[in-house]
Structure formats: structure tokens, C-alpha cells
Amino acid sequence: MSDLPDASGADESFDWLGHAGQVHVRLFRGAPSRKANDTLLVFFHPGGFVVDDTEASDPCLRVLADACEVNILAPCYTLAPERPFPAAVEDAHAVLTQAVRQRTKLGWKGTHLFVGGVEAGGNLAAVSALVCRDRQGPDLAGQILVMPMVDASLHCASMRCAADEDATRKLARDVERSYRLYLPNPADRLHPYASPLHASRLGNLPPALIVHTEGDPLSDEGHAYADKLRQAGNEVAQITLPPPDDILDNKERCSLTADDPCVTAMRQFLIDNR
Incomplete structure (x- = not known):
């Protein structure tokens, strides 16, 4: 495991020990403030469990760190199909555990730990809340789920309709392919750590912004x-965003600006749950 730099420096990348190997992690520091030092957001990237999308997510996370005055830890978790479920889940929990242990080097007081993610990363964030509850730690202050993939059965109406529409058919197929590679054992599709929507125990979880x-x-x-x-x-707090001009443009789907309603909602959610 590499040593972390002094918390007063710029954004840094480093490696931590995950569940079964090294996990690359990037730290985005918010503008220096008491709020940033009190709060850490571990944010999991999209990519359908099969693509390392951390680099493409960097500009969005920099905007989010500055606008929300929060330090963000962005791990590159294990990818399928080389290591399918539950490898990414275990990496996610390992990163959260390491974050608490390494809080001083992260420039974080250890007060408020949030988890978040987009699409597949939203799945891992939701699942992390379940795992942290079941394993009695680390304690989470909240979960931020952006367009989360929480139903591996693909039975929800919007997914079924998307498969029949020209404009969204490719997206639906991409999601189906991602789950097929991430969950090669069909029985795992209803496991609560794969499909949080099908979990039978959802009590005692941290506040959520969806x-x-x-x-x-x-x-x-x-x-x-x-x-x-x-x-x-x-x-639970919810926000519904208008569709992008081109719903097939993944960069547009995951883009953020400082005045974006999504960023405003995240900022308020972090404030309310600190």
C-alpha cells in the first residue's frame, strides 16, 4: 500500500489493498474548509461493472468536490467478467474500511462518511449501505444514488419499454449485457447485494438521495x-432531471456543472445530513 500525501496538497492518486488485490483510488479535495475536513464522500464510477470509467468521471467529481465543499474518494473497483460478483462489492467495502483507518492521511476528521455513485456505481453505493449495516460498519451518514442500477432482473417498466424504443434500445441492451457479465450465475440476480431493489431487509439504512x-x-x-x-x-429525498438532448450520449448523461440541479441537490443533502 502506498503512503498518502499530505492533506494540504492537490488531488492525488494512490493504491490501496482491496479485497483481493490493489485498488487504484483518486482523492479530490474540496475547497479547504471545516466542512470539507468533516465530510468524505466515497463515489463509485459508472461503466456497467465492466469498464473503468474513473478518468471520464474526473471532471464531474472535481466540480462536485468544489461545489459541495467535500473531499471525494473515487476508487476503481474490480471489474467483470474477469472477476464477477461479488468482487466489486467486496472491494467497495474494503475501500470504505480503509478510508476510516486512513482518515488522518486523507485530511478527514472521520465525522461524516457518505457513499455515492452513478449507474453501476449507484448499485455499489446502495449495496455498500446494506453491507455496512450487515457487517456493523463503517457507519454511513448518507447514500447518493444517481440513476442507480438496482434491479438485475430488468423487470421495471422503463427498462422493458426502453428495449422496444429505437432511441433507448442500445442503452437497455448495454445494461442487460453488463448484468450478464457481472452476474454469470443467474441465481445471483436476486441477491440483495446484486439487486438491492429485491432485498427483503431494507430497514436501518442511512438517508438516501436518489x-x-x-x-x-x-x-x-x-x-x-x-x-x-x-x-x-x-x-429518502428524490430529484428528477430532464432528459438530455441526446440520451444516447453517455458523456451528457454523466456531466455536471456547478449550477446543475443535481449538484444543488447533492450539496443540500450533504448539508442536511452532516
């Missing part, structure tokens, strides 16, 4: 997961 995009194949499962979390007694 972000949907109109017309996105993943929208209905995000809405359904929010409903199930509420029914289980958890606090």
Missing part, C-alpha cells in the same frame, strides 16, 4: 427503490 432522469431506462427502478426505502422507515 436522482432520476426522465426517459432513462433506469428511472423506474430508482423510483421503486426510493419507495421501498421509505416503506422500510428510511429517509
